[in-house]
Amino acid sequence: xxxxxxxxxxxxxxxxxxxxxxxxxxxxxxxxxxxxxxxxxxxxxxxxxxxxxxxxxxxxxxxxxxxxxxxxxxxxxxxxxxxxxxxxxxxxxxxxxxxxxxxxxxxxxxxxxxxxxxxxxxxxxxxxxxxxxxxxxxxxxxxxxxxxxxxxxxxxxxxxxxxxxxxxxxxxxxxxxxxxxxxxxxxxxxxxxxxxxxxxxxxxxxxxxxxxxxxxxxxxxxxxxxxxxxxxxxxxxxxx
Amino acid sequence: xxxxxxxxxxxxxxxxxxxxxxxxxxxxxxxxxxxxxxxxxxxxxxxxxxxxxxxxxxxxxxxxxxxxxxxxxxxxxxxxxxxxxxxxxxxxxxxxxxxxxxxxxxxxxxxxxxxxxxxxxxxxxxxxxxxxxxxxxxxxxxxxxxxxxxxxxxxxxxxxxxxxxxxxxxxxxxxxxxxxxxxxxxxxxxxxxxxxxxxxxxxxxxxxxxxxxxxxxxxxx
Numbered sequence: 001x002x003x004x005x006x007x008x009x010x011x012x013x014x015x016x017x018x019x020x021x022x023x024x025x026x027x028x029x030x031x032x033x034x035x036x037x038x039x040x041x042x043x044x045x046x047x048x049x050x051x052x053x054x055x056x057x058x059x060x061x062x063x064x065x066x067x068x069x070x071x072x073x074x075x076x077x078x079x080x081x082x083x084x085x086x087x088x089x090x091x092x093x094x095x096x097x098x099x100x101x102x103x104x105x106x107x108x109x110x111x112x113x114x115x116x117x118x119x120x121x122x123x124x125x126x127x128x129x130x131x132x133x134x135x136x137x138x139x140x141x142x143x144x145x146x147x148x149x150x151x152x153x154x155x156x157x158x159x160x161x162x163x164x165x166x167x168x169x170x171x172x173x174x175x176x177x178x179x180x181x182x183x184x185x186x187x188x189x190x191x192x193x194x195x196x197x198x199x200x201x202x203x204x205x206x207x208x209x210x211x212x213x214x215x216x217x218x219x220x221x222x223x224x225x226x227x228x229x230x231x232x233x234x235x236x237x238x239x240x
Numbered sequence: 241x242x243x244x245x246x247x248x249x250x251x252x253x254x255x256x257x258x259x260x261x262x263x264x265x266x267x268x269x270x271x272x273x274x275x276x277x278x279x280x281x282x283x284x285x286x287x288x289x290x291x292x293x294x295x296x297x298x299x300x301x302x303x304x305x306x307x308x309x310x311x312x313x314x315x316x317x318x319x320x321x322x323x324x325x326x327x328x329x330x331x332x333x334x335x336x337x338x339x340x341x342x343x344x345x346x347x348x349x350x351x352x353x354x355x356x357x358x359x360x361x362x363x364x365x366x367x368x369x370x371x372x373x374x375x376x377x378x379x380x381x382x383x384x385x386x387x388x389x390x391x392x393x394x395x396x397x398x399x400x401x402x403x404x405x406x407x408x409x410x411x412x413x414x415x416x417x418x419x420x421x422x423x424x425x426x427x428x429x430x431x432x433x434x435x436x437x438x439x440x441x442x443x444x445x446x447x448x449x450x451x452x453x454x455x456x457x458x459x460x461x
Contacts, residue, residue: 050361077367087362091380100376101366153366 001026001061001157001188002047008055009042016042018212019056024205026156029189031199031220034209035235040192043209044159047190048079061156077105080150080158084166086142088134094121094145095130098152106153113152120148124178140171144178157188164195196239200224208232248428251419255429258412259436265332265411266401270394272337277344282374284349295345302342308403311335315407328409336397336404343393351386352378384455391448395441402437412436 002024009017016039024030032040045051047058049065049072057066063075089097098117102108108116121127124144134142143163150158160179164172176198183189183202193199199206199220206223208216208231216223216232224240227233283295302310315331318324355378363373405414416433420426 048365050364073367073369076365079365081362081365083358083362085358087356087358089359089362089377089381101363101368104372104376105367105369150366 001028002190003059004047004056005058006056007043007046007053007058009039009046009051010054016212017046017053020209020212020214021056022207022214022217024188024190026188027186028204029183029187029202030191030205030207031203032190032192032207032209033194033196033199033235034215037211038209039212040209041161044161044190044192047159048076048081050081073105077153078156080153080155082143082146082150082158082160082163084162086134086139086146086166088142088146088149090134093131093133094126094137097134097145097149101149102152117148117152120151121145123181124148125174138171139167140174143167143171143175147175147178147182151182157190158182160189160191160193162192162194164193194239196224196236208235210235243428244425245428245432247423247425248419248432251423251429252432255412255415255419255433255436258410258415258433259440261409262398262401262411262413263440265329265336265404265409266394266398268333269336269340269401270397272333273340273344273393273397276337276341278348280341280345281348281352284345285352286370299342299345302339303346307335307339307400308406310339311403311407328404328407331407332401332404332409336401340393340397344390347386347389347393348382351382351389354385355381384452387448387452387455391444394448395444398440398444399437 002022004023005021007017007020008015020039020043032043034040042051046053047060047065053066057064059065061075061078063070063078065072065075089100092100095114095117098120099108099110099113102113102116103110118127118130121130124147126141126144126148129137129141129145134145137145147158147163163179164175167175172195176195179189179191179198180202191198191203201220203220205217206220207214208223208227208229210231216227216229218228222228223232224236227236280295280298283291284299287295311331314335315326315328318326318331359377359381360373363377368377401411402413404411405417408414410418412433416429417426419429423429
């Protein structure tokens with residue numbers, strides 16, 4: 001599903017990603033963890049070209065997105081993304097947020113798009129909010145709508161960029177529950193997160209990034225139970 | 241004090257007609273200004289280098305020289321250069337349209353750039369094409385930022401429109417002067433059209449407030 005080889009990203013003189021390679025199979029849930037400034041979010045944003053990779057190759061959902069000729073919009077339709085700060089469209093209702101892209105980008109009819117949107121809202125437990133505007137929702141509700149919005153495009157995989165970091169503590173669980181449910185349904189997911197509990201429980205594999213390098217990767221049991229590197233051990237001591 | 245408004249009575253319908261004349265050309269100029277201004281704003285934000293340079297130079301020239309000079313240039317220079325006898329109306333909408341385009345482009349540029357960058361990324365991540373993203377996602381939100389400044393521009397344009405009296409276009413201002421000349425009394429007609437300008441601006445202000453309030457609907461619910 002995803003094959004990343006030697007991914008490098010620089011902002012001017014600052015090299016944020018220093019050659020990262022990894023593979024992800026369909027249906028896998030990957031948790032990316034690491035200290036802030038380690039390049040986790042940049043790595044994720046390179047996968048759908050919100051950041052343009054400086055070097056290396058990224059093959060994702062059947063698209064070589066580092067090839068200039070690749071239709072990036074076609075690739076992005078297969079790659080759902082959920083942001084830390086939700087980025088719901090504030091001038092559209094919840095239903096409007098979910099139906100806009102399917103109608104505009106995939107040419108679905110209004111009826112089709114709305115039917116799917118209502119099913120998705122039910123799935124994230126927000127059926128009654130269909131006609132509300134984002135401003136009236138809590139953070140947890142906004143993020144669940146954002147997840148539903150990404151799913152409405154029926155992507156092959158989902159990227160999550162610190163989806164719970166901007167939430168009040170009491171709202172973290174409702175979002176993680178939706179994500180767990182999604183993982184169980186077989187969705188391929190890459191999740192940048194500080195929720196170690198989630199990583200341990202749901203992820204098939206944990207990638208530990210530090211200073212732009214993939215320092216360690218393994219199953220949650222290996223990584224949390226018996227970290228191989230000092231840097232991973234240091235990090236885990238601080239956060240657990 | 242020697243004010244006598246009774247003498248002016250027969251001229252009142254003539255002066256009131258000027259409202260329509262003024263509004264007509266302000267409206268046309270505004271539409272031209274908004275269309276060109278939007279285009280220039282998009283050039284400045286995401287156009288290729290030559291278009292961006294053009295938009296910046298355009299703004300600099302039209303904001304950097306007096307409007308009355310631009311008006312005179314168009315009115316007097318076009319016939320001299322091309323032999324085409326341009327009408328006052330055409331000169332007026334061209335000068336005011338091109339001039340307000342420069343100001344409106346800056347208003348729109350600032351309004352668009354004030355929209356959270358995350359909105360752009362969210363639309364991009366969904367695969368939304370650039371034009372649709374601008375039209376459906378960015379501009380409607382930018383409009384909320386733009387509206388107060390845009391209303392200001394409409395008001396400025398309405399008042400500055402009096403400049404066209406200098407090229408003989410029979411707007412409100414010019415009519416006051418004509419009436420003043422034929423009555424040998426300047427003060428009363430000037431005061432009269434002054435009141436009309438003020439009422440027009442008040443109406444525009446109220447309309448602006450109403451639209452603003454409606455746009456806020458999505459913030460409150």
